[in-house]
Amino acid sequence: xxxxxxxxxxxxxxxxxxxxxxxxxxxxxxxxxxxxxxxxxxxxxxxxxxxxxxxxxxxxxxxxxxxxxxxxxxxxxxxxxxxxxxxxxxxxxxxxxxxxxxxxxxxxxxxxxxxxxxxxxxxxxxxxxxxxxxxxxxxxxxxxxxxxxxxxx
Amino acid sequence: xxxxxxxxxxxxxxxxxxxxxxxxxxxxxxxxxxxxxxxxxxxxxxxxxxxxxxxxxxxxxxxxxxxxxxxxxxxxxxxxxxxxxxxxxxxxxxxxxxxxxxxxxxxxxxxxxxxxxxxxxxxxxxxxxxxxxxxxxxxxxxxxxxxxxxxxxxxxxxxxxxxxxxxxxxxxxxxxxxxxxxxxxxxxxxxxxxxxxxxxxxxxxxxxxxxxxxxxxxxxxxxxxxxxxxxxxxxxxxxxxxxxxxxxxxxxxxxxxxxxxxxxxxxxxxxxxxx
Numbered sequence: 001x002x003x004x005x006x007x008x009x010x011x012x013x014x015x016x017x018x019x020x021x022x023x024x025x026x027x028x029x030x031x032x033x034x035x036x037x038x039x040x041x042x043x044x045x046x047x048x049x050x051x052x053x054x055x056x057x058x059x060x061x062x063x064x065x066x067x068x069x070x071x072x073x074x075x076x077x078x079x080x081x082x083x084x085x086x087x088x089x090x091x092x093x094x095x096x097x098x099x100x101x102x103x104x105x106x107x108x109x110x111x112x113x114x115x116x117x118x119x120x121x122x123x124x125x126x127x128x129x130x131x132x133x134x135x136x137x138x139x140x141x142x143x144x145x146x147x148x149x150x151x152x153x
Numbered sequence: 154x155x156x157x158x159x160x161x162x163x164x165x166x167x168x169x170x171x172x173x174x175x176x177x178x179x180x181x182x183x184x185x186x187x188x189x190x191x192x193x194x195x196x197x198x199x200x201x202x203x204x205x206x207x208x209x210x211x212x213x214x215x216x217x218x219x220x221x222x223x224x225x226x227x228x229x230x231x232x233x234x235x236x237x238x239x240x241x242x243x244x245x246x247x248x249x250x251x252x253x254x255x256x257x258x259x260x261x262x263x264x265x266x267x268x269x270x271x272x273x274x275x276x277x278x279x280x281x282x283x284x285x286x287x288x289x290x291x292x293x294x295x296x297x298x299x300x301x302x303x304x305x306x307x308x309x310x311x312x313x314x315x316x317x318x319x320x321x322x323x324x325x326x327x328x329x330x331x332x333x334x335x336x337x338x339x340x341x342x343x344x345x346x347x348x349x350x351x352x353x354x355x356x357x358x359x360x361x362x363x364x365x366x367x368x369x370x371x372x373x374x375x376x377x378x379x380x381x382x383x384x385x386x387x388x389x390x391x392x393x394x395x396x397x398x399x400x401x402x403x404x405x406x407x408x409x410x411x412x413x414x415x416x417x418x419x420x421x422x423x424x425x426x427x428x
Contacts, residue, residue: 030171080171113161
């Protein structure tokens, strides 16, 4: 027997869980990002009555996860490194360049261009305006091109 | 070089694979008292098994259960009493760490409360136990965990950085005010650094450095995570198994020679610990 509260939360989880994980992994790396996502969703369940009434529950829980990870992280973010033999088409310097981006730019670029979310979806989970996210994406791409010496648009 | 946008898109499968791999994190599962089997099961399986289903008062869906288990894995309570000297060898650590008198007794005198009673009150949603990790600083906390954790396969390794030091408890433990099997309550009012982000209410068991009947130091410890209708009872090392763990090599991490990288998944290859 599952009550309506639980059903509502489950539906919410189905719609945002992976996106929340992607956003927090982009911000903090895989291990800390996933821990933060688990913490955020657990918090979401515990406070669902309040959070479900919010305009943007996903964005709120991203902040919950972000705060959780921020208090614990004492090292720079390190994204997974592909083996060159497995993915030779990926520029070896790309992960380093992404790691070194300012966090907001890295998260924006990864959500939109790596994980393939629309600007609206990415802005929603981050709890920011679409225009703000677009600015982060543009600046992030510009920084990456500069770092990697890429000139094409 | 392919276009940057194409490269970014091509990066996704690798990150997703890393996420999926992290979700299926593994640890060694051995029945109490048995010799290590080296069998690998998902970490969440162990936690799931340890859930006391009789204490669940409200219907909890599989999704919620999975989330709470994941959060428990991410926020495991481990309280340690061992202080690792920055430049200390394992031997120095053993020599320098104060051992409360009770801990030096034979492991046959097991503290009465080595598991969390099933009658532990179910916490309200606001009374969620979160993680602490007691140690003097980050570096030491990592090393201390490797020493404290007889299995050393617990979600620790790369995630150690997410655990928060809880100095008052660590200090109390170092003073010998905390004993294995004793109960200590931490309230939401606890002013300790790192506590502000959490609501600290719960009943915890503490790790304790002790010497077993063979004269070998081992580190039995236990913890409990209580969350919204679920009691996730996590037992990491049992004083009763101290001798067995030491005998099998699993508990004797202080001579395992792996202190340089405590994030190594010690438990995944028990044979390496026997040297």
